Amino acid sequence: MSAEGFATGRTWLGLMSAAALAACTPHIPPSPETGFVSVSQPFNVGDAGIAARAYHRSGAYTRGLATVADEATRYLAARASSTKRPAVVLDIDETALSNWKILKLDDFGRPIQGPCDIALDAPCGWAAWDQLGQAVAIEPTLRLFRQARALGVPVFFITGRPENQRAVTERNLLAAGYEGYAHLYMVPDGSRFPSAADFKAPVRASIEAAGYTILVNMGDQPSDLIGGHAEGKFLLPDPFYRVP
Template structure:
């Protein structure tokens, strides 16, 4: 009787523990992804990978510029030219648009307040690329997903971060929303219509490079957020 009960129990437990057929594949656990993204940044691997892509872009620009009439480069700003890591970490990789950002390194840190504070540092390798491009008479344009009401703050932040003498800063009109590529692609086309040849486009999002209008695109690493 006891053996029969044990057998029945084991069959029940075994059946309960057996995996169900045709289960959907689970996406990555969000908590694990946050830990992995933090480790990638803090280990130095993120910066090494970032700098490696910038070095490739810089080499290409130096090679292409002398062969091109009115050469230009286009750069995104956030996580391409300026680093928002302090805000990203404080917000736990979430997006908090409103509210103050006055308790760093603790959060929450409102993104609007952070961007308007002008405290984001420049990536040293990107700043060096810009300076090298300018020394080779390459026009420098920024095309950012920030909106027009942040123009003054963005210009101030670029200056404070040691970036000077760019040829154009394009921000989204206040009425522009939705997919970034629908704004950025025609903006690069506008630059071309001014007579420039865009030899390189740099960004941390696939949407920064989508749609062409550049001889070559360079995608920088960013596992921290996605902008479609």
Template structure:
């Protein structure tokens, strides 16, 4: 290595070291109170509902296109869709704000047992239209089995009727992620002879793991579930 090459190599290493120790590498995260207020503004301004409605409309259009295509097949498939519940079919926004985004599992459990979450209206419209066109609807949720009865009650009160299946997480579920449970539930549905044309959820973990032709992610800035 000649002197010039050695010089530039040392210079490059020095710059890399400086950059790695620069303040930007340890930037202060956004202030939590400010972020919470931004999320509230995002919801209360109507932008959240607008983006949510647009995402559901895309799923709705796709599902109806799949129904139309299936109607023209000589051998028709048994079509199904899979829906998550919280922040997909039912809204918990009032409780989220009441809890200041920080409720623990026991508090959430008590809120679920009250069975009072309202429907997300564009999803309810999609749900009813899918059923009217012969598509079977299955709910697959991270709610626990101990919350099954309250969940059924809440769905019915919110206007969701005639679903074909409701899969809840076993109370003894040990996985850190909900993905294995939800993927397995979709697998069980396909083993019943259904083609899952769409799975819709507000978390990426609602959608991962396969066994669906297409996934639709809805906006949710309120919380993250692995």
């Protein structure tokens, strides 16, 4: 208040703001569980990272991969002989090849640009990491791949990696044990798709149009599988990142 007993402009505005807040903001009591005054919020990403590391470390991730991929392998074995021109479609990252090494280094962020020097034990750009060609096989998927080849079933890779990574990706696939695949489909350089499904589903349609029946389509993202053009759809676990 001023010496004259009037509210000054600043104080009056302050009172108005408090009154406006009281009118517009609901009263929030402390939580009975925590005693905190708080509001709802999305799941904490730091906690999600801790849970993801524990999930990988416990072996549950490896078991989950095997459960899904082995089911795909059984499905293929059961259906291949009675299917005209059967085929298998596989995604690459976190399906055929594991990037766990840099998922850890990047703390589950996915920076595309930037250098990658594994020896530094520091965050890596994904494009530079891909160019190293050091991703390792996801073994249950390699078992499915080898089962397909043993049955004479062609395997097509469809990846969101760009064409400019073709040479190193082919080397990495071969080094990991994926020998004898039918074709590797990659995103044309400079192309952008709102969803991976917008690229992958039409590619599967073109494989079908060539006369194949896609018995098994396996990926780690729902966007690998939605959009049709496959009989059996198998989703591997991947709590580490999301590809729309």
